[in-house]
Amino acid sequence: MKNTYLGNDDIRKLTYTGLMTAIVLLATLVIKIPVSFTNGYIHLGDSMVFLAAILLGWKYGAFAAGVGSALADVIGGYAHWAVPTLIIKALMAIIIGICASEKYRKKMYIILTIIFAGGFAVFNLILKNILTNKIILDSSNITSNLLTELELNSTEELINLSSRVETTLFVITILIPIIILVLSLLISKLNKIKFKPAYTFGFVISGTFMVFCYYIASYILTGNYIVPIFSIPLNMIQFIVGLVIAQLIVMGLNKSKLSIPLQCF
Secondary structure, eight states, X not given: OOOOXXXXXXHHHHHHHHHHHHHHHHHHHHSEEEEGGGTEEEESHHHHHHHHHHHHHXXXXXXXXXXXXXXXXXXXXXXXXXXXXXXXXXXXXXXXXHHHOTTTHHHHHHHHHHHHHHHHHXXXXXHHHIIIIIIISOGGGOOHHHHHHTTOSOHHHHHHHHHHHHHHHHHHHHHHHHHHHHHHHHHHHHTTOOOOHHHHHXXXXXXXXXXXXXXXXXXXXHSOSSGGGGGHHHHHHHHHHHHHHHHHHHHHHHHHTOOOOOTTO
């Protein structure tokens, strides 16, 4: 007869996973800034999503990230986002966990780099086309409903906002990966600890994946493919702030030589 009792290792896994689920939940709820036109919000929870994946590995990290974030949506009054959040945050943790794993690293670096570079470039071209052709060049298609959803007073304001978003997307696409890499190397050098590019790589890939997925989810929920574009810069800021916080915590754990052997999960 098979022994159904939990061993010490199983209890340890469940304990850490439950703890990180609660931490993801709290980090998401503590500071949140509503984004009215998408009926969503930005928050600091991504930092703990990143950390959960690093500490727990992709399987248990996916549970902590997905369930913790989804519960935050339900408790915080955004239950309509719970299912997309559960899926997106879990997939973010899987990406990070796989990038941080020695077992999959070399092969996944190549695959994810191609997907990231090609996919995000295409995504940005599509967004640029929408902003340029549907709004900036053809303002006659702008409806009063669109202005209301974005809380703008005139077509001119919308065109100006569209131009700023288009510029922001371009700058983010070019500069953010460079800034993140330089910042990570600088922090590593100043603190005299080993820099692990796998973590930063995983953070960047999963963060941009999140931005893309939330755009699609917003389109499905709102039925509008233009309005969600204007939330992308905010989502980018959210994941960048989360990345920096998670990177600092991970580097701090490395510096303190704290041993948390959970990647074997």
